[in-house]
Amino acid sequence: MAAATVARPFSRGFIALSLSLAALAGAHAQTMVSISGSTVNMREAPTLDSAVLWELQRGYPLEVTGRRGSWLAVKDFEGDTGWVARSMTGKAPHHIVKGPTLNLRSAPSTSSAVVAQMARGELLKTLEKRRDWVRVERASGETGWVSRRLVWGF
Structure with missing residues (x-):
């Protein structure tokens, strides 16, 4: 007679710990938005009357x-902070060049x-994103690849 194998369920402590860690990671995940209006004012406070x-x-x-009503507290790539109207933002991914200059390459490689x-x-x-590289499009319509560590955004 063959021995029956019994699947051992995860302990309740392990499941609770896993759920707590997942919640903690989600709480610290970076939430990014991009401006969806043609131009939008970043304000000093979450009101239309603020500077x-x-x-x-x-x-x-x-x-x-952060969030307050219909406003988002935001930070840009230089660390500047302010408030923008939530209705003027979206999830279209964009990046900003961080360094003084950046090479736009024909392929995702420093040898391209x-x-x-x-x-x-x-x-x-x-x-498009590929490991440590991002394929981007400039305002001029020119496309190419940049190193992810040299840009900021999503």
Whole structure:
């Protein structure tokens, strides 16, 4: 007679710990949005009467750091903070050039041809992500690959 194998269920403690860790990771996950209006004001406080700090263009990526009513507290790639109307944001992924210059390459490799060079703060539409590389599109329509560590966004 063959011995029966019994599947051992996970302990309740293990399941509880796993769920707690998953919730903790979700709480610290970076929430990103991008500007969906043609231009949007980043304000000092979550009201239309507050001072305008910056005018942001369509696609500009922002990290959400808080929420208050119909407003989002946000931070940009330079660490500047402010508030934007939630209705003026979306989830279309974009990146911003972080360094002084960045090479736009024909393929996701440092040995591939340089198609163009871009300056700090240039806004790039995200087309595809592959490991440590992002395929992007410039405002001019030019496309290529950039190293993920040299851009900020999602």
